Amino acid sequence: MSGLSIEEYPTGDGKLIGHVRLNAERSLNALTLEMIEQMLPTLRAWQQDPQLVAVLLDGAGDRAFCAGGDVVSLYHAIRETGPADERGLTPVPELAARFFEQEYRLDYLLHTFGKPVLCWGSGIVMGGGLGLFSASSHRIVTETSRLAMPEVTIALYPDVGGSWFLNHLPPGLGEFIALTGCAINGKDAHWLGLGNRAIAAGKRGELLPALRLVADWSRPEAAVNRVLRQLEVESHEVFAELVSPLRRHQQQIRSLLDKDSLAEKVAAIRGAEMEDAWYQHARQSLAAGSPLAIRIIAEQLQRCRHRSLAEVFRSELALSVQLCRFREFAEGVRARLIDKDNRPDWTFSRLDEVDEALLAHLFASPWPVSPLVDL
Numbered sequence: 343m344s345g346l347s348i349e350e351y352p353t354g355d356g357k358l359i360g361h362v363r364l365n366a367e368r369s370l371n372a373l374t375l376e377m378i379e380q381m382l383p384t385l386r387a388w389q390q391d392p393q394l395v396a397v398l399l400d401g402a403g404d405r406a407f408c409a410g411g412d413v414v415s416l417y418h419a420i421r422e423t424g425p426a427d428e429r430g431l432t433p434v435p436e437l438a439a440r441f442f443e444q445e446y447r448l449d450y451l452l453h454t455f456g457k458p459v460l461c462w463g464s465g466i467v468m469g470g471g472l473g474l475f476s477a478s479s480h481r482i483v484t485e486t487s488r489l490a491m492p493e494v495t496i497a498l499y500p501d502v503g504g505s506w507f508l509n510h511l512p513p514g515l516g517e518f519i520a521l522t523g524c525a526i527n528g529k530d531a532h533w534l535g536l537g538n539r540a541i542a543a544g545k546r547g548e549l550l551p552a553l554r555l556v557a558d559w560s561r562p563e564a565a566v567n568r569v570l571r572q573l574e575v576e577s578h579e580v581f582a583e584l585v586s587p588l589r590r591h592q593q594q595i596r597s598l599l600d601k602d603s604l605a606e607k608v609a610a611i612r613g614a615e616m617e618d619a620w621y622q623h624a625r626q627s628l629a630a631g632s633p634l635a636i637r638i639i640a641e642q643l644q645r646c647r648h649r650s651l652a653e654v655f656r657s658e659l660a661l662s663v664q665l666c667r668f669r670e671f672a673e674g675v676r677a678r679l680i681d682k683d684n685r686p687d688w689t690f691s692r693l694d695e696v697d698e699a700l701l702a703h704l705f706a707s708p709w710p711v712s713p714l715v716d717l
Contacts, residue, residue, distance in 0.1 A: 345377045347402075348384055350394070351550065354557035357395040360388045361550065364401040370409035371401035373470040375437070378444045385451055395559040396566055397455070398550060399478060400462035401471075404486070404543070407463045408471025413496065416441060417675040420666050429703050430689075431667040438666035442501075443713050445470060446655040449503050450717050452477035453651055458566040463487050463531075464543050473502020476536060480566060483528035483537030484546075485580050492523030494631035496674030497688070499639045501662050505646035506654040507536070514599035515592065520639045522611065523631070524624035529584040539570045542577035549573065587620040604640045605693050633690045634670050637701060645705075652717035659714055660707035668704065 345366040351359045362381060364371035388394040401407040419437035426432045452459055452474060461478035463471075467489045475481055475489070483489075491500035491508070500508055500520045508516030511534055518524065531537040541549075552569045559565050588595075598610040611628055614621070628636075642661060646654050665671045670689050677686035690696045 345371075345374055346380050348380070351554055353395065353554055353559055355559055356393075357559045358391070358393045359550070359553055360384070360394055360397040362397065362399050364399075364408050367401075367403040367405070369412075370406035370466055371403075371471070372409050372412050373445070373474070374412040374415065375441045375444060378441070378448050382444065382448055382451065385448070385455070389451070389455055389457065394457070395562045396458040396460065396553065398460045398462070398553070399474065400546075401465070404465055406466035406471070407461070408468070408474060409466045410469030410471055411441070411445060411502075413498075413675050414679055416666060417672050417680060420672045423667075426667075426669070429700065430669065431664070431703065433667070434663055434708055435666050439663050439713075442659050442662045445473070445502065446659055446714060447717075449473045449477045450651065450655050450714075453503070455479070458562050460549070460566065460570075462546060462549070463489070463537060464546065468492060470502050472536075473504070476503060476507045480539060480570060481537045482539045482541050482549075482570070483531045484541060484543035485528055485584055486543050487528035487531060487537065489526040489531050489536060490523055491520060492627060494521060494523050494635050494639060495627055496678050497632035497635040497670040497686070498665060498674070499635060499642050499661070501658045503651070503654060503658070505642050505658055506649070506651050509643060509647050511535075512592065512596070514596040515588070517599055517607070517640070517643060518595045518611070518624075520643060521608070521628055521631075521636060522624035523627045524588070525620070526588055527584060527586070529581055529586045530588040532581070533586060533589050539574055540577060540581050541570070541573045542580040545573050545577060587618065591616070591618070591621060604637065607640075608636060608693065630684075632670055632674060632686070632688050633693045634688065634696050634700075635674075636693060637696045638665075638704065641701070641705065652714070655717060656712040656714045659712060660709070661705060663708055664704045664706070667708075668700070 347363045347365045349361045419435040423432040459478040460480040463475045464484040532540040556565045601607045
């Protein structure tokens with residue numbers, strides 16, 4: 343069964359609204375290669391269609407917009423590749439190369455779509471889901487939203503454009519979010535600008551009908567904003583009651599990350615005295631994360647600080663595919679999602695043990711020319 347439903351709805355003036363729903367509720371709408379490869383031609387056709395004025399992107403059910411990419415399939419593909427060379431790198435798994443290239447093409451298409459793309463980011467919005475969400479022009483969070491990039495716990499890094507959008511957050515916060523995989527609620531996401539509309543979850547059923555009733559789509563951006571603005575006004579009370587832990591800890595986080603080395607930053611985060619359940623969870627995720635991944639996360643953010651969006655996706659494609667060639671990522675997925683013993687056997691037990699030559703190999707592109715050279 344397809345993990346997508348795709349519909350077109352007429353508007354009051356005879357235009358069309360495209361609706362893509364991730365339709366895999368049991369897996370929290372995890373993004374598969376099949377779903378990505380269905381979305382790409384649909385969205386490309388809609389981008390070129392003058393009748394199509396806006397796109398709504400959401401997920402089936404109330405628990406999640408999208409809990410991330412289908413890393414379990416990647417794990418099985420990695421396990422089936424040939425033996426590793428003297429550097430510990432296997433041949434490039436074909437599924438990994440295809441999955442990441444198509445996923446990043448989809449993210450880049452949404453970032454540069456040129457028409458309003460509304461993403462209903464209720465419930466869990468993680469990893470690949472946050473990639474789709476952050477690429478949308480109108481990013482709706484609700485009181486149930488829980489955004490995160492928890493890749494450190496599976497020995498990956500915040501990809502899907504995270505190397506770009508995390509670098510655009512206030513000082514220290516992007517790096518903290520990347521290193522700890524901390525949960526960001528709707529109120530914090532709206533404050534950060536990761537979400538740009540805050541609407542009550544109960545208003546979900548009103549959104550599409552309200553868009554369809556709009557009788558003048560001569561200015562699509564204005565038409566969408568009129569609808570969202572009204573729903574947002576009616577949602578103020580729901581958000582007034584939410585706490586905002588990231589905002590509350592902003593100054594402390596900035597201070598913790600204001601250090602001269604990565605080791606000092608990690609030690610500061612892990613050693614901070616904060617009797618706050620949200621912070622404790624973030625600290626525990628960092629402590630449980632892969633030391634190799636921590637090095638990669640910090641290095642990737644630094645390398646991409648001044649890169650364009652297209653350059654970032656080319657950089658991420660190379661790094662993601664290289665990480666699928668080394669044992670660490672598969673081991674993280676095994677421990678967290680396959681065997682679920684939560685006891686990963688990391689290659690290095692401490693930051694200062696990470697092999698510099700291995701790092702250099704992982705940051706080197708596996709191709710002479712990037713498959714995303716055309717972005």
